[in-house]
Amino acid sequence: MNISVTVNGTEHSAVVEPRLLLVDFIRSKLKLTGTHIGCDTTSCGVCTVLVDGTPVKSCTYFAVQADGRSITTVEGLKQNGALSPMQEAFKEHHGLQCGFCTPAMMLVGTALIADNPDPSEDEIRFGISGNLCRCTGYVNIVKSIQAAAATTREGASQ
Amino acid sequence: MYPAKFDYLAPESLDDALSILAERGDEVKILAGGQSLIPMMKLRFARPSTLMDINRLPDLSSIDVANGHVRIQALARHNDVVRSEVVDSENALMASAAPWVADPVVRNLGTVCGSVAHHDPEGDWASVMLALDAEVIATSKEGHTQFHPGSDGDRVTGGERVIPITQFLVDMFTTSLHSTELVTEIRVPRYERGGGDYQKLERKVGDYATVGVAAHLELDADDRISRAGLALTSVYPSNLKVDEAEELLEGESPGEELFAEAGRIAAAACDPTSDVRGSADYKRHVVDVFTRRALSKSLEIAQGGQE
Numbered sequence: 001m002n003i004s005v006t007v008n009g010t011e012h013s014a015v016v017e018p019r020l021l022l023v024d025f026i027r028s029k030l031k032l033t034g035t036h037i038g039c040d041t042t043s044c045g046v047c048t049v050l051v052d053g054t055p056v057k058s059c060t061y062f063a064v065q066a067d068g069r070s071i072t073t074v075e076g077l078k079q080n081g082a083l084s085p086m087q088e089a090f091k092e093h094h095g096l097q098c099g100f101c102t103p104a105m106m107l108v109g110t111a112l113i114a115d116n117p118d119p120s121e122d123e124i125r126f127g128i129s130g131n132l133c134r135c136t137g138y139v140n141i142v143k144s145i146q147a148a149a150a151t152t153r154e155g156a157s158q
Numbered sequence: 159m160y161p162a163k164f165d166y167l168a169p170e171s172l173d174d175a176l177s178i179l180a181e182r183g184d185e186v187k188i189l190a191g192g193q194s195l196i197p198m199m200k201l202r203f204a205r206p207s208t209l210m211d212i213n214r215l216p217d218l219s220s221i222d223v224a225n226g227h228v229r230i231q232a233l234a235r236h237n238d239v240v241r242s243e244v245v246d247s248e249n250a251l252m253a254s255a256a257p258w259v260a261d262p263v264v265r266n267l268g269t270v271c272g273s274v275a276h277h278d279p280e281g282d283w284a285s286v287m288l289a290l291d292a293e294v295i296a297t298s299k300e301g302h303t304q305f306h307p308g309s310d311g312d313r314v315t316g317g318e319r320v321i322p323i324t325q326f327l328v329d330m331f332t333t334s335l336h337s338t339e340l341v342t343e344i345r346v347p348r349y350e351r352g353g354g355d356y357q358k359l360e361r362k363v364g365d366y367a368t369v370g371v372a373a374h375l376e377l378d379a380d381d382r383i384s385r386a387g388l389a390l391t392s393v394y395p396s397n398l399k400v401d402e403a404e405e406l407l408e409g410e411s412p413g414e415e416l417f418a419e420a421g422r423i424a425a426a427a428c429d430p431t432s433d434v435r436g437s438a439d440y441k442r443h444v445v446d447v448f449t450r451r452a453l454s455k456s457l458e459i460a461q462g463g464q465e
Contacts, residue, residue, distance in 0.1 A: 001166060016163065017161075017163070018163075018164055018166035018209065019160060019161045019163060019164060040159055040200070041159075041197055041200075042193060042196075042197050042264060043364060045263055046263070048263055052268045055262075055266055056263065057193075057263050057264065058197045059265075060192060060193055060197060060264075060267075061192065061196070061267070062166070062192075062196070064166050064168070064211075065189075065192075065211060065213065067168075072459045095323075107342055108262075108263065123412060124181060126257075126262065127262055128262075129259030129261055129262055129363040129364075130260075130262045130263035130265075130363065131263065132263060
């Protein structure tokens with residue numbers, strides 16, 4: 001099947017089998033390896049990407065479903081060549097250890113603060129509960145998202 | 159893990175979708191959220207030869223009030239229910255259950271109608287719909303007639319078929335939906351004074367319920383229970399509507415003693431299995447406690463004059 005998908009602002013056309021998973025389209029066809037494969041069973045969330053701005057587990061979504069849609073992966077988070085507030089906050093607050101869940105956490109965090117610019121700690125913990133981190137205990141991830149929210153709010157008020 | 163090969167169709171109108179089902183429905187699986195179906199396809203428990211993606215059908219995502227019902231259309235996602243002002247003001251049980259379904263990312267795609275149509279025996283929504291006496295609207299191509307083996311061999315003519323949830327859910331992963339039909343809507347009756355609550359014990363976010371209890375109460379002008387709904391998740395081979403407890407509650411004045419008796423009935427009615435999530439005895443005890451809690455919370459909401 002012929003599909004056309006916009007990934008991080010660039011349109012890609014490809015011929016794919018209907019059963020090709022979006023995560024493999026992104027990793028194998030587009031060579032964007034920031035999107036990870038973890039459990040492959042819709043549990044861990046490390047394959048999360050944004051489809052039209054909404055977090056989706058790309059191991060449980062066919063590439064053909066993305067035809068005509070817009071995908072954001074971790075490679076698309078940077079703004080004008082610089083780290084986004086979310087990326088900057090994860091770096092600043094050490095919101096990672098091994099880094100395997102980090103791309104997904106930053107994407108979910110980005111969608112979360114777009115929807116709710118001033119989330120409470122509980123709202124953040126609820127919001128990231130579909131994404132597993134086996135290193136951090138989540139404390140610094142929560143701090144990072146809170147910090148990114150604050151930076152983004154300041155940016156918006158200027 | 160990869161699914162077996164399949165043909166992919168993505169019709170852009172309901173009419174086209176129903177035509178496909180009319181012509182070759184028996185070989186088609188319908189893809190809405192896909193959050194249960196795709197994992198099953200990857201495990202090759204499901205091997206449909208054709209996958210019909212309905213996500214491009216227009217005007218099928220609403221959650222609204224129509225003809226005395228709250229209706230949830232086929233493409234309304236779990237998170238649409240979580241965020242819905244209509245659900246928040248109209249139906250306490252659905253509002254309570256929605257944030258417990260799967261996890262936040264899965265809720266962005268998974269649909270209520272798909273979840274009920276899939277009828278995983280440990281799904282949360284089927285219990286909610288049983289407690290609320292929901293109706294499933296199954297739509298097929300106008301004028302299409304099909305032999306229906308489930309109902310003494312009568313013939314059902316197409317268009318919209320309204321199926322009470324108790325008749326829709328046949329057995330685990332089995333419903334009375336015909337292969338020519340698409341679930342386009344699930345609707346629940348509105349109420350004047352009522353409340354509801356979903357209690358769920360899960361080991362972690364996204365896990366199946368260890369125990370789930372869906373309760374719904376409506377009160378009449380004399381503060382008696384005019385309608386009660388009670389259904390259980392994960393403690394029986396399928397979602398279990400506890401008719402005996404509903405009958406006990408209806409017509410009575412609500413109170414702790416009554417709710418305790420309902421809890422005992424629910425605990426006796428269920429038939430949990432001992433597994434990694436807990437022993438059968440433990441689960442049975444949780445059913446008892448959760449039934450009381452869910453009914454008390456339902457009453458509190460009903461008495462709070464929920465609009």
